[in-house]
Amino acid sequence: MPNIWVVVPTCLPVILRSCHSCASQRFRASGKFRVNANHKLLDAWLLARCTDCGETTKLTVQERMNVRSSRPELLDRLHQNDPGLTAELLQDPVVRRRNRIALDWDNAWRLDTGGSDHLKDEAIDISVRFAAPIPVRPVRLIADGFGLSRAEVERLVTEGNLVSAVRLNGKRCSDFTFTHKR
Numbered sequence: 001m002p003n004i005w006v007v008v009p010t011c012l013p014v015i016l017r018s019c020h021s022c023a024s025q026r027f028r029a030s031g032k033f034r035v036n037a038n039h040k041l042l043d044a045w046l047l048a049r050c051t052d053c054g055e056t057t058k059l060t061v062q063e064r065m066n067v068r069s070s071r072p073e074l075l076d077r078l079h080q081n082d083p084g085l086t087a088e089l090l091q092d093p094v095v096r097r098r099n100r101i102a103l104d105w106d107n108a109w110r111l112d113t114g115g116s117d118h119l120k121d122e123a124i125d126i127s128v129r130f131a132a133p134i135p136v137r138p139v140r141l142i143a144d145g146f147g148l149s150r151a152e153v154e155r156l157v158t159e160g161n162l163v164s165a166v167r168l169n170g171k172r173c174s175d176f177t178f179t180h181k182r
Contacts, residue, residue, distance in 0.1 A: 003113075003114060003124060003125070003126045003127070004114065004126075004127050004128075004129060005111060005112065005113050005114070005126055005127070005128045005129070005141070005145055006111070006112045006128075006129045006130075006131055007109055007110075007111055007128065007129070007130045007131060007132075007134055007136060007141065008109060008110055008111075008112055008131045008132075009087070009105075009108060009109050009131065009132045009134060010108055010109055010110050011108050012028070012029050012031075012086065012087060012090060012108065013090065013103040013104055013105045013108045013134075014026050014027070014028060014051070014103070014104040014106075014108070015027040015028070015029060015048050015059075015090070015101050015102075015103060015104075016101060016102040016103065016104055017048075017057065017099070017100065017101045017102075019050045019052065019053065019055055019057070020055065020057075021050065021053050021055040022050065022052050022053040022055070023052075024050050024051060024052035024053065026050070026051040026052070026104070027048040027049060027050055027051065027057060028048060028049055028051055029046060029047075029048050029059075029086050029090060030047045030048060030049055030056075031081055031083050031086045032046075032047045032081050033045065033046055033047065033061070033078045033079075033081055033085075034047060034058065035075070035078050035079065037067070040066055040067050040068075041064045041065065041066060041067070042062055042064075042065050042066075042067055042070055042075075043060075043062060043063055043064065043065075044060075044061040044062040044065075044078050045058035045059060045060055045061060046058070046059040046061055046086060046089055046090075046095075047059075059089075059095065059099045059101065060095075060098055060099055061078070061089055061095065087132070090103060091103075091132060091133055105134050105135065105136070108134075109132075109134050109136070111141055111144050111145055113145045122181075122182050123179060123180065123181045123182060124179070124180050125177060125178075125179050126145070126177065126178055126179075126180065127175070127176075127177045128141060128175060128176050128177065128178070129175050130173060130174060130175060133173040133174070134173055135171040135172070135173045136171060136172065136173070137168075137169065137170065137171050137172075138164070138166070138167075138168040138169075138172055138176065138178070139153050139154060139157070139168050139169060142162065142168070142178070146180075156180075157169075160181070161180065161181045161182070162178055162179070162180055162181075163178060163179045163181070164176060164177065164178035164179070165177070166178075
């Protein structure tokens, strides 16, 4: 039976975008939305605050959308400032592309390994699941999960003691499995 590790977000990622007031490139989502109606057209924005100067910026969620074509449950979540909606919208590639933003996931996730001692087994299959599409290097996940350095994990990969169908050196944000041989 394979062990399951889960990559879980612990907070919202930092938004990478230029501030118009200072030289900062980092914003934090406030979790608040602004909805504006002009006759039958709706605009909706997610508000974010610069980490250095505190200047507020608006990230476009909906732009000039007809009221009847907007989903009622989405409008309710916007009006209630739903924190789950904030996380969903930041991970939506359409919203990121429209607003020309990137996300910095450093210190915004953790790895749940289930707490068992993996290094005692002869050979172990581990399945890594992502609760959210967080781009992380598998080598870093394996190092954190086993309590090893990244150099040691790289050595295990080159020796053939860590085997996977996916490349372990690049970033991944989707599920994968690997085998650790002793």
